[in-house]
Amino acid sequence: MKWQPYAASLGDEIIRPESRWYRAVANVPRHEFVPNWWERKGDGWVLRTGSDDTAGWMEAAYADQTLVTRVDTSYADYSRVGAVLAGGTPTSSSTQPSLLVRMYGHAMITDRDHVLVTTGTGYGTALACARLGYDQVTSVDVDGHLVNNAKNRLSAQGMRPKMEVCDLTGPLPGIYDRIVSTVSVRPVPVSWLRSLRTGGRLVTTIAGTGLILTADKTTDGGAVGRIEWDRGGFMPTRHGDDYEHPAGDDWKGAREDTGEETFTSRYPLLYPPDAWDVMSMLELEFPGIDYRQRQDGEMRTVWLMHDGAWARATATGFLTSPVAHESGPRRLWSALEKIRDRLNRGGSLPVYGARVAITPEGETTLTRGNWKAVL
Missing domain, CATH: 3.40.50.150 (Vaccinia Virus protein VP39)
Structure with a gap:
């Protein structure tokens, strides 16, 4: 060969x-x-x-x-x-x-x-x-x-x-x-x-x-x-035979429930993994979000799930404003909106080019200008 x-x-x-x-x-x-x-x-x-x-x-x-x-x-x-596998990660x-x-x-x-x-x-x-x-x-x-x-x-x-x-x-x-x-x-x-x-x-x-x-x-x-x-992105470290899949209970409510808050987004519908800078900012605040999406004809839906919290946003086509539903101990879609506000105001997000400082005990801090994130 x-x-x-x-x-x-x-x-x-x-x-x-x-x-x-x-x-x-x-x-x-x-x-x-x-x-x-x-x-x-x-x-x-x-x-x-x-x-x-x-x-x-x-x-x-x-x-x-x-x-x-x-x-x-x-x-x-x-x-x-x-x-053939029906699904899987x-x-x-x-x-x-x-x-x-x-x-x-x-x-x-x-x-x-x-x-x-x-x-x-x-x-x-x-x-x-x-x-x-x-x-x-x-x-x-x-x-x-x-x-x-x-x-x-x-x-x-x-x-x-x-x-x-x-x-x-x-x-x-x-x-x-x-x-x-x-x-x-x-x-x-x-x-x-x-x-x-x-x-x-x-x-x-x-x-x-x-x-x-x-x-x-x-x-x-x-x-x-x-x-x-x-x-660049890679699979996270594994500590056993498989990853944990903790979002099962969140998914039950996220699929159809109205949620605790409902509002119309000011931005077109975004699937965060398609925008790495936005996703990275969101993940630094809420590590380990489970992202899902589905398209039925012109109807598009995006879900975010994280440790008892969930958000669902749905829009028809690419130009209409999505309707967002949120529930749980944190407001995931609202957090995403704030990041997009910052991007629109400043034209960029501070994650790329940030300075990194790691203490001997492993605490990792990212800084750029007045922005700061601790891992």
């Missing part, structure tokens, strides 16, 4: 040839790390098996896209050929290659650095090994199946980095110059500060947001940095 032209084409698409990451992208066989994957179909998922469609496998593996490899507890690698994937390279770029990795990366399929680990040599790379994941599969696939490529099964938010298995996480966290784990050399850099995303956080460890054991102007 001639995969090299596909990998070279991917490298040409996502990175300049003078970059030290170009050779890694052009020489690592991504398809070997993603032999099977889940593809979205309507509200559900269908299994794609690479060996059954070689052309489709090459096209998918060397496109600049994320490939979902686990939905809830269903692994693509262990599912029967032709499997992605719990592991092979990250979009350009985003991987950007995260590594934000880390400012030098030739002598020892780095900790997250495992997933192992493709990101392979890029780090190709760039640095495998003896400078440690790869961790909470999922033993993923670590085992990635270890075997890396070994087949002659790469034998240190690999560990561990919760990324807990103690880490070494001391590093760089920590690059392709799962999101909130807040930055204290264990990262303890495992990072003074002057070393951590790169991650804040859970539920499109915010890439970079910070350099200071002599007092804390770290300082910023929210990059770049955008």
Whole structure:
């Protein structure tokens, strides 16, 4: 199978040839790390098996896209050929290659650095090994199946980095110059500060947001940095076999109840995940919102649910003002309206470019001008 032209084409698409990451992208066989994957179909998922469609496998593996490899507890690698899932939440994937390279770029990795990366399929680990040599790379994941599969696939490529099964938010298995996480966290784990050399850099995303956080460890054991102007989002860290799904009771009321307050919004209907700066501001205030949407003909509905509170807004077409219903201990749609007010008044939101300060105890504070958020 001639995969090299596909990998070279991917490298040409996502990175300049003078970059030290170009050779890694052009020489690592991504398809070997993603032999099977889940593809979205309507509200559900269908299994794609690479060996059954070689052309489709090459096209998918060397496109600049994320490939979902686990939905809830269903692994693509262990599912029967032709499997179909009625629904479910992605719990592991092979990250979009350009985003991987950007995260590594934000880390400012030098030739002598020892780095900790997250495992997933192992493709990101392979890029780090190709760039640095495998003896400078440690790869961790909470999922033993993923670590085992990635270890075997890396070994087949002659790469034998240190690999560990561990919760990324807990103690880490070494001391590093760089920590690059392709799962999101909130807040930055204290264990990262303890495992990072003074002057070393951590790169991650804040859970539920499109915010890439970079910070350099200071002599007092804390770290300082910023929210990059770049955008990126990852699945949040898992601490077991699956994520918790706490919005079930909220959903019962949110679907049809009138709620405690009803009003007409002044803005067109917005699904917050479509506007990362707006969503990020909302998530900093109310972390862990469950967002849902539905369209029936011209009727569009958006739901927000968070820890006993819910909001539902419905509009016909794209120009009419939506009617919002809210209930519970906090007013989610009203909070969204305030963020959009700020955006309209100022022309931008303060999240991107914000300064980051992390105490040795892990308290993370974002500031820009007179705006402040504590994780």
